[in-house]
Amino acid sequence: xxxxxxxLVETHIPSLRRYALVLLRHxxxxxxDLVQDCxxxxxxxxHLWRRPNNLRGWLFTILHNIYVNDVARAVxxxxxxxxxxxxxxxxxxxxxxxxxxxxxxxxxxxxxxDTQRQTLLLVTMEGFSYYETxxxxxxxxxxxxxxLSRARDKVRAxxxxxxxxxxxxxx
Amino acid sequence: MxxxxxxxxEDEIQSLVDGRLEPGRRVEVExxxxxxxxxxxxxxxxxxxxxxxxxxxxxxxxxxxxARFRALAAPKSVSPVWRAAAMVALVAVGAAGGWFANxxxxxxxxxxxxxxxxxxxxxxxxxxxxxxxxEVPANEEAHLVAWLSKRLDAPxxxxxxxxxxxxxxxxxxxxxxxxxxxxxxMYEAESGERLTLYVEQNRAGGETAFRFSEYDGVAAFWWKxxxxxxxxxxxxxxxxxxxxxxxxxxxxxx
Numbered sequence: 001x002x003x004x005x006x007x008l009v010e011t012h013i014p015s016l017r018r019y020a021l022v023l024l025r026h027x028x029x030x031x032x033d034l035v036q037d038c039x040x041x042x043x044x045x046x047h048l049w050r051r052p053n054n055l056r057g058w059l060f061t062i063l064h065n066i067y068v069n070d071v072a073r074a075v076x077x078x079x080x081x082x083x084x085x086x087x088x089x090x091x092x093x094x095x096x097x098x099x100x101x102x103x104x105x106x107x108x109x110x111x112x113x114d115t116q117r118q119t120l121l122l123v124t125m126e127g128f129s130y131y132e133t134x135x136x137x138x139x140x141x142x143x144x145x146x147x148l149s150r151a152r153d154k155v156r157a158x159x160x161x162x163x164x165x166x167x168x169x170x171x
Numbered sequence: 172m173x174x175x176x177x178x179x180x181e182d183e184i185q186s187l188v189d190g191r192l193e194p195g196r197r198v199e200v201e202x203x204x205x206x207x208x209x210x211x212x213x214x215x216x217x218x219x220x221x222x223x224x225x226x227x228x229x230x231x232x233x234x235x236x237x238a239r240f241r242a243l244a245a246p247k248s249v250s251p252v253w254r255a256a257a258m259v260a261l262v263a264v265g266a267a268g269g270w271f272a273n274x275x276x277x278x279x280x281x282x283x284x285x286x287x288x289x290x291x292x293x294x295x296x297x298x299x300x301x302x303x304x305x306e307v308p309a310n311e312e313a314h315l316v317a318w319l320s321k322r323l324d325a326p327x328x329x330x331x332x333x334x335x336x337x338x339x340x341x342x343x344x345x346x347x348x349x350x351x352x353x354x355x356x357m358y359e360a361e362s363g364e365r366l367t368l369y370v371e372q373n374r375a376g377g378e379t380a381f382r383f384s385e386y387d388g389v390a391a392f393w394w395k396x397x398x399x400x401x402x403x404x405x406x407x408x409x410x411x412x413x414x415x416x417x418x419x420x421x422x423x424x425x
Contacts (some may be wrong), residue, residue, distance in 0.1 A: 014234070015232060017240075022228060046270045123189060125224050130186075145182045149184075152220055
């Protein structure tokens with residue numbers, strides 16, 4: 001059983017690392033420290049035979065709590081790393097960039113208040129249900145919905161602005 | 172369906188963007204958007220945000236997993252050894268040093284620091300004893316284990332480390348860090364090198380990770396398991412103690 005549990009945890013490491021990396025604005029060292037803390041805590045709780053029934057949600061909850069309690073407070077906000085610098089393969093053809101606005105959207109996400117950023121990332125990047133997102137972030141589902149709505153509108157305004165783009169009216 | 176679909180709520184808009192609106196209502200909302208181009212344009216951009224998120228962050232899933240995480244996937248054995256090994260491997264990289272480096276009780280260490288400190292102290296005192304290393308010798312092992320189990324009010328075991336080249340010398344009762352009872356089992360290699368396993372009640376309970384530290388030429392590996400807390404102490408290399416710790420854990424969790 002324990003063996004299987006570890007294999008299961010292992011499958012979540014890539015997404016935990018990704019979430020931590022984006023949360024910590026591409027500070028790789030801190031992000032991996034956060035994930036390691038999360039895994040240590042998860043494993044030590046297994047040791048007490050408390051078994052989660054939604055493993056992925058449970059791991060993200062642990063990570064979220066460590067981030068909120070320990071990390072976010074301690075981290076002086078670093079400069080936003082240009083995501084293309086970080087991951088060169090992300091450079092996209094201009095015609096695609098036109099509509100999707102990868103650079104603007106990712107930059108705008110990094111500018112969001114923490115709670116909105118977490119909510120948006122958990123829902124869109126990680127695909128958690130609204131209910132799971134509420135559980136992970138420890139707020140009522142109504143709060144998740146309003147954070148999501150505000151986060152999206154801020155990103156939209158920052159990425160597309162008030163201008164009219166390619167025949168599509170904004171606002 | 173109605174010819175004049177009801178204006179969607181903001182929650183419904185969000186659900187639509189996320190593809191989570193129930194199909195019947197979705198058709199209605201799409202119809203409503205058809206008649207409300209501004210709202211439709213907004214929805215299109217909200218969807219583009221999701222596409223951007225996926226494109227931007229999807230590649231981050233493919234980063235190679237660094238060694239400190241790969242340790243989780245290391246040995247594929249069936250028993251709790253796997254658990255122990257993974258914990259050790261996981262923790263040894265990042266958390267070695269810690270509280271023991273300066274012999275201070277860091278806030279994070281709390282009672283654990285005194286646990287290990289007491290155990291190391293006991294190791295240093297008794298492992299040097301030649302003639303009075305133990306109170307009860309190994310030839311009375313059954314009595315030793317029964318006695319210590321009674322005093323600690325928990326079922327103890329003296330792990331058999333013969334396969335690792337250490338034979339049981341015996342054991343003794345000690346005062347624990349919190350003045351309760353503690354037990355010490357002593358082992359000896361043919362070379363005369365000694366190893367002790369210190370056991371006390373896991374009164375604090377709570378967080379129980381596997382930890383490894385070195386102090387004053389002594390290596391200590393400690394963990395908590397249910398009602399008991401263990402510290403395995405020996406001389407020499409971490410990797411060597413790691414092997415012994417795995418064996419000990421396996422013996423304690425057959």
